[in-house]
Amino acid sequence: MHDSQENELRLVDFYGRVARKLRISVLDKCNFRCNFCMPETPEWIPNEKILSFEEISRLVRIFAGFGVDRVRLSGGEPLIRKDIEKLISQLTEVEGIHRIGITTNGFFLEEKASNLKSAGLQSVTVSLHSLKPERFSFVTQVNSHAKVLKGIRRAKEVGFENVKINAVIIRGYNDDEILDFAGMAYHEGFNMRFIEYMPFDGKKQWGINKVVSGEEILSRIRDRYQIVPLEREPGSTAINYKFVNGGGEFGIITSITRPFCSDCDRIRLTADGKIVPCLFDQHEYDVAGLLRNGATDREIAEFLKRTVKLKAPGVESLLKASAELKHVRPMYRTGG
Numbered sequence: 001m002h003d004s005q006e007n008e009l010r011l012v013d014f015y016g017r018v019a020r021k022l023r024i025s026v027l028d029k030c031n032f033r034c035n036f037c038m039p040e041t042p043e044w045i046p047n048e049k050i051l052s053f054e055e056i057s058r059l060v061r062i063f064a065g066f067g068v069d070r071v072r073l074s075g076g077e078p079l080i081r082k083d084i085e086k087l088i089s090q091l092t093e094v095e096g097i098h099r100i101g102i103t104t105n106g107f108f109l110e111e112k113a114s115n116l117k118s119a120g121l122q123s124v125t126v127s128l129h130s131l132k133p134e135r136f137s138f139v140t141q142v143n144s145h146a147k148v149l150k151g152i153r154r155a156k157e158v159g160f161e162n163v164k165i166n167a168v169i170i171r172g173y174n175d176d177e178i179l180d181f182a183g184m185a186y187h188e189g190f191n192m193r194f195i196e197y198m199p200f201d202g203k204k205q206w207g208i209n210k211v212v213s214g215e216e217i218l219s220r221i222r223d224r225y226q227i228v229p230l231e232r233e234p235g236s237t238a239i240n241y242k243f244v245n246g247g248g249e250f251g252i253i254t255s256i257t258r259p260f261c262s263d264c265d266r267i268r269l270t271a272d273g274k275i276v277p278c279l280f281d282q283h284e285y286d287v288a289g290l291l292r293n294g295a296t297d298r299e300i301a302e303f304l305k306r307t308v309k310l311k312a313p314g315v316e317s318l319l320k321a322s323a324e325l326k327h328v329r330p331m332y333r334t335g336g
Contacts, residue, residue, distance in 0.1 A: 011066045011267070011304060013277070013311035020235060020265040021070040022063050024056060025335030026084065027271045030077040032105050032140040034129070036170065036197070036205065037331050049272040053087045055291050057094065059269065062301050064096035068267075072101045072125075074335030076271070079108040085119040092120035101125065103166070103335070107144055109151025113158045123162040124155045125193070130167075131180045139173075156190070164191045168198075169212040178212075182221045185248030192250040193238060196257060200279070200331040214239065214254035221250070235265035261314025268334050275304070276334050277311035285310075 011019035028045050030038065051059075060071060071091055078084055079102075091100055101123035102116070109126065116124075126148065130136040133145040155163045167174065167181050178194070185192035194217045199206040218241075221227065226244035237260055238251030254260075268276040273288025285307040290300050 009066065011063075011068065011308040013308055015262075015311070015313060017262075017264055017311070019063075019066070019267045019308055020068055021072070022060065022068050022267055022269060023072045023074060023335055024060075024269045025074050025076065025271045025333075026051075026056070026078045026081045026087065028076040028332055029080055030075055030105065030332055031080060031107055032077065032142055034140050036129075036139075036168065036173075037200075039330060042330075042332065045272045049288070051269075051271060051273050051288060051291075053083075053090060055273070055288070056087060056269075057090045058291065058297075059287065059300070060091055060097065061094050062297055062304065063267075064094050065301065066304070067096070069096055070099045070101075071097055072103060074103040076332050076335070077105050077107070078102055079104050079112055085112075085115050088116065088119040088121050099123070101162075103127065105140075106148035106151040107142070110147065110154045113151065113154045113160075117158050117160060122160065123164070124160050125164040125166055126152050126155070127166045127168075128152070129170075130174050131177055131184065135174070152190070153188075162191060164193055166193045166195055168195045169217060170197045171210045171212050173210075175212045178217055178220050179224055182225065182250060185250050186225060186243050186246035187248075189247035191248060193253060194250065195253040196255050198255050198279075198331075200329065200334075208256075211256050213257045214252040215257065217252055235263050236260070237266075255315065259315045264314060267308060267311075270334055275307050277308055278314055279334065280315040281312035282329070283310065283312070 027050055088100060091097055099122055100120060102121055103125045106126040106128065109124070128148060130139065136145040137143045152163065152165065169175055169178065181192050181194070184190055196214060197206060197211045225246070227241045228244060230240040230242055230249070232239060238253050240249060240251040242249045268279065270276060270284065273286060273291060274284040275287050276284050287300065287303060290303055
């Protein structure tokens, strides 16, 4: 098959990157109010504009026809969405989808982990930005630190293929906990992810002075543990490592200091049906209107091809041009 023919069957952008992963926000609402995510007064999407499970499943089938084979559900907080297990079951039946994961704050995970796994969910990522209960409660405005930890450990007990913990590292907030997080991975066998602070906070408090670089994070961990790098999977957001003598792994997502835009293979779908090809670009493309106004699958597929083609080069190009990074949108509107 010629390259041009193969590209007709894939979602390829102007820079030759092929979309293989779809991240879906199932709703924007959240039961936490983390100060680096939520604005003081969030503007929620009206319920009638939120995509139904049937609409999401239809879009996933169309994406799968282009070779997209991994789906990650997020929010807001996806486990707030009523009967989320039904959506997961529907997505497991889509031909071509090989992996379904979810990113959650972990609040409902202890109760829901078993049912989520039975529905077909394969991996769970929990956002946990502090291991200090008082600090956690101050930031989230919810006194649930112990509950979230129980949820994480329950997820491991029920046997998900992968249980990851995400921590956004912010200077002056939780950079004193890097070794604590690493220790949790080392001693308990979790897969830890350290994420550089990005300009997607609700209160627009981001500044480059608050970014703790991946290089600094790695240096601190190396001072205590023997580690070896793992081979990077194409399109991966993280540079991954394993402990020489421990059971866990960790990765560092260097979104600001060492971006991975050149082989980015992710596309995002917002809860109200907007395609977001690049997180660092303000452009969004409304597919909900097509879904709700009688468009055929073929018409929607052509729309997806056109919008993915327009995917921006990413933050890497902005940094190379010495452009100032500015707030784009709060993360709760697009999902992680």
